[in-house]
Amino acid sequence: xxxxxxxxxxxxxxxxxxxxxxxxxxxxxxxTVVDQRDxxxxxxxxxxxxxxxxxxxxxxxxxxxxIPEGVDLVHGEIDRVDSESNQVLLADGxxxxxxxxxxxxxxxxxxxETPGMDEGEWRKSIxxxxxxxxxxxxxxxxxxxxxxxxxxxxxxxPIKCPVAPLEFTxxxxxxxxxxxxxxxxxxxxVTPLPGAFTKPIASQHLxxxxxxxxxxxEADFMVESIDPEAKTLISYDEREVPFDLLVTxxxxxxxxFVARSGLGDDLNYVKVxxxxxxxxxxxxxxxxxxxxxIPASKAGSVAHFAVDIFTHNFLRHIDGLxxxxxxxxxxxxxxxxxxxxxxxxxxxxxxxxxxxxxPLPGIGPFSLLKETELNHWGKLMFRWIYWNVLLPGRDLPxxxxxxxxxxxxPDEDAS
Amino acid sequence: MPxxxxxxxxxxxxxxxxxTEYDEWDEDLAKVLxxxxxxxxTDDHWAVIKFVRDDYxxxxxxPTIRRVSTAGGTDTKKLFQLFPKKPAxxxxxxxxxxxxxxxx
Numbered sequence: 001x002x003x004x005x006x007x008x009x010x011x012x013x014x015x016x017x018x019x020x021x022x023x024x025x026x027x028x029x030x031x032t033v034v035d036q037r038d039x040x041x042x043x044x045x046x047x048x049x050x051x052x053x054x055x056x057x058x059x060x061x062x063x064x065x066x067i068p069e070g071v072d073l074v075h076g077e078i079d080r081v082d083s084e085s086n087q088v089l090l091a092d093g094x095x096x097x098x099x100x101x102x103x104x105x106x107x108x109x110x111x112x113e114t115p116g117m118d119e120g121e122w123r124k125s126i127x128x129x130x131x132x133x134x135x136x137x138x139x140x141x142x143x144x145x146x147x148x149x150x151x152x153x154x155x156x157x158p159i160k161c162p163v164a165p166l167e168f169t170x171x172x173x174x175x176x177x178x179x180x181x182x183x184x185x186x187x188x189x190v191t192p193l194p195g196a197f198t199k200p201i202a203s204q205h206l207x208x209x210x211x212x213x214x215x216x217x218e219a220d221f222m223v224e225s226i227d228p229e230a231k232t233l234i235s236y237d238e239r240e241v242p243f244d245l246l247v248t249x250x251x252x253x254x255x256x257f258v259a260r261s262g263l264g265d266d267l268n269y270v271k272v273x274x275x276x277x278x279x280x281x282x283x284x285x286x287x288x289x290x291x292x293x294i295p296a297s298k299a300g301s302v303a304h305f306a307v308d309i310f311t312h313n314f315l316r317h318i319d320g321l322x323x324x325x326x327x328x329x330x331x332x333x334x335x336x337x338x339x340x341x342x343x344x345x346x347x348x349x350x351x352x353x354x355x356x357x358x359p360l361p362g363i364g365p366f367s368l369l370k371e372t373e374l375n376h377w378g379k380l381m382f383r384w385i386y387w388n389v390l391l392p393g394r395d396l397p398x399x400x401x402x403x404x405x406x407x408x409x410p411d412e413d414a415s
Numbered sequence: 416m417p418x419x420x421x422x423x424x425x426x427x428x429x430x431x432x433x434x435t436e437y438d439e440w441d442e443d444l445a446k447v448l449x450x451x452x453x454x455x456x457t458d459d460h461w462a463v464i465k466f467v468r469d470d471y472x473x474x475x476x477x478p479t480i481r482r483v484s485t486a487g488g489t490d491t492k493k494l495f496q497l498f499p500k501k502p503a504x505x506x507x508x509x510x511x512x513x514x515x516x517x518x519x
Contacts, residue, residue, distance in 0.1 A: 156481070194501070220500055222480070224492065236495040266482045 002029050005088055005098035007078055009035035009063045011043070011391070012289025012303040013104035017071045018393030019311040032072045032096065034088065038063050041132055042386055044300065044379075047164055047336065049135035051175045052143070056136045066391045078105070081261035083282050100284050100318065103258065103270050107160050107290040107298055109134075109250040114155055116226035117250060125231060126246045129168060130160065138247065142175070147184030148244030153233060154191050155223055155251045157198070158267075160290055160298045163345070165189070165249055166196060166206055167336040172247075173213040174338030190218040190233060190241055199352035201410065202345055205369050209337065252298070254291050269293035274349070275326035276313055277306065286310065296329035296349060304390055305330040308400035330402040332358075334379035342375035344368055348402040354409065359398055361406030368407065421447050433507065433514050437472070440511030448509045460497055460509075463489050467510040477507050477515040 004020065006013045017031055024031070045059035067073045077091040081101065088096045109130045111118035117126060129135040152169045159165075169189055176182040189196070189210055196207040196217065210217055224236045226246070233241040254268030263270050263279065270287035271280045274294040279285040287293075288310055289303035296302050306327055313323035329349030336342050344366045345353035357364040366375055389396055418425050419432070421444055427435045432451075434440055445464060449456050456464075466487035470478045480503050484491045491502075498505035503515050 222491065222495070236491050237500065266479070266485060 001027075002099040003097060004029055004031045004100045004102070005096055006031070006033045006102045006104060007081075007088065008104035008106060008289075008291065009033045009037075009040065009067065009073065010104060010106050010289070011300045012106070012291070012307065013102070014040070014063075014066045014391050015304065015307045015393055016102055016104060016288055016310070018066070018068055018391065019307055020314065021068045021070050023311065023315060026070055030072070031070070032074055033067060034074045034076055034078060034090070034096070035063055036075070036077045038075060040066060040391075042383055044161070044386070045383060046129050046132065046135040047167055047171070050129050050138040050142055050168070051171055052139060056132060056139075060132070061387065066387075068392075078255070078257045079260070080257050081263065081285070083261065083263070083285065086284070098284070100314075101286070103263070103285065103287040103291050104289050105255040105258070105291050107252045107254055107269070110253050111248075111250040113251040113253070114223060114226060114248075116228050117248065119228050121228040121231070121246075125244065126226065126228065126248065128248055128250060130164075130249060141245070145245060147176075147181045149186045149188065149242065150245045150247065151188045151190055151233065151241060151243035153189075153223070153241075153246060153248040154193075155249060156192055158298055159249050159252045161333070162198065162297050162299075163333050163335045165191075166210075168247065169215055170209065170213065170338040171336055173215065187213070187215045188218060188241060188243075189215050190221050190223075192220065192222050194219050199347065201355075202347075202353040202369060206335075209371075213338075258291070263287075265293050267293075274329070276323045277310055277327070278317070278323070286314070294327075294329065297331040297333070299331055299333060300386070300390070301332040302330065304396070305332075305400040307393075328401050330400060332398070334375060334382065336376065336379060337371045340376050341371040341373055342377075342379050343371050344375050344378065346402060346407075351402060351404070351407075354407050356407040358406055359403075429514075431514065434511040435513070437468075437511065440468070444511065445509050448511070452505055452508065454498060454505060454509065456509075457497075459489070459493070463487065463494065463497060463506055464510045467506055467512060471510070471512040477512045479503065479515055 006017055017033055021031055039060050040063045042059040045054050048054040049056055079089045079091045081088050086098055123137045127138040129138050152165055154165055176185045195203040196210055197203040218241055222236045223233055225234050231243050254264055258264040258268045258270055265271055270292050272287050272292045277286045277288055288306055290298040309325045309327045312325050317323055332346045334342050334344055346358050347353040356368045358366045358368050366378055417428055419428050426439050429435055480491055494502040507515055
């Protein structure tokens with residue numbers, strides 16, 4: 001009997017086992033998932049919790065419910081991968097053997113990496129919304145906040161869901177208008193990037209949306225420390241940004257066991273081939289989803305498209321055949337823009353987000369890089385799709401690789 | 416792919432002027448690139464540039480500011496002094512390696 005061991009029962013790990021269990025013989029392959037938690041969070045929902053649009057309990061379900069029959073779920077903390085003996089050691093001393101290993105332990109916010117962040121003002125005037133606890137605490141804060149200077153801030157890239165800080169900003173603007181206190185709130189968006197977003201066309205559109213909402217942009221800002229007493233962000237080039245309420249995206253890092261196992265880069269992301277997700281060091285270790293170092297957005301949509309490619313390749317790999325499908329970095333993100341509207345972007349390693357229609361060229365129904373009510377409904381509908389279609393590994397009628405059909409290619413690039 | 420002429424040599428660059436051929440770089444070229452963006456090269460600059468080039472060759476990708484600071488031995492504060500405002504972009508431009516992607 002061979003064993004496929006999957007570390008992490010989050011979005012990517014759950015999709016992997018749901019795709020592979022029906023395709024691997026039960027007489028030949030045992031599949032085991034290890035996770036330190038027994039609940040699964042719908043992380044895209046965190047964005048809505050601070051504004052009271054979702055309650056904290058609406059985004060949690062038991063992990064076991066999404067692990068298919070025929071897959072063992074082990075509850076435990078991972079100490080390290082011993083790639084010499086093909087074993088994973090858990091903190092309680094358990095050793096799990098593997099023939100093939102998939103690392104899907106994601107990325108987490110690390111407030112302790114920025115001096116001053118998680119000290120006296122943490123969860124008081126300094127907040128984050130990338131954890132269930134953080135989003136809930138920020139929701140409590142906003143219920144009674146009377147206004148002042150709100151600073152939305154990103155420590156460094158890459159981060160999980162790179163559009164979420166912008167969405168938070170748009171939703172905050174909308175929220176304060178609804179509550180009649182927008183004129184008492186100053187909003188500042190502080191980013192290490194040269195503009196609102198990473199890719200030029202989207203950055204221009206999204207930057208314009210910040211202007212329209214009277215949000216001040218502080219770009220190229222690399223934070224060195226936070227002074228919690230003076231309530232000020234301080235950059236390496238000695239710029240200072242004061243705040244009354246800071247909503248920060250802490251440095252994101254992969255799991256610490258990745259570093260202890262010698263498999264990671266400087267931020268603990270597993271070093272893999274960006275087209276096949278196979279470790280650059282070991283022929284029987286893969287990393288899927290946010291845990292890998294592929295230069296794509298850290299997002300569930302990327303994990304979803306990646307798992308489609310991975311499933312095909314993995315089945316060939318274990319039969320000794322070359323992996324013949326190549327991932328292109330396809331990402332597809334709804335962007336909430338406030339007032340019941342949203343946008344959609346669709347892009348990959350080589351093609352930046354542009355305007356157009358998705359998924360059907362000319363028809364949509366979703367519009368790319370344009371605010372519509374339908375895009376917003378698409379985002380809300382996605383929660384149902386996530387639990388009922390994506391996690392169980394059912395097929396969505398969307399191709400894994402990005403398509404240029406339906407996209408408005410700018411003239412200068414048309415040649 | 417655009418071609419530009421520097422010091423009488425044809426050099427391959429991308430739309431933003433970053434070198435696309437690693438081996439077309441030499442120290443004289445670096446001095447011209449540095450002058451283009453008003454950076455006066457000191458020994459401290461050369462140490463960073465040398466690390467960026469060696470690391471790119473070893474890893475196959477342009478090191479981030481974090482990596483230059485932790486593995487290259489020049490801390491982030493110093494990098495902002497040496498290459499004001501946009502150290503990641505400026506050091507890779509002078510070192511003749513691709514613009515860092517670190518921003519997806």
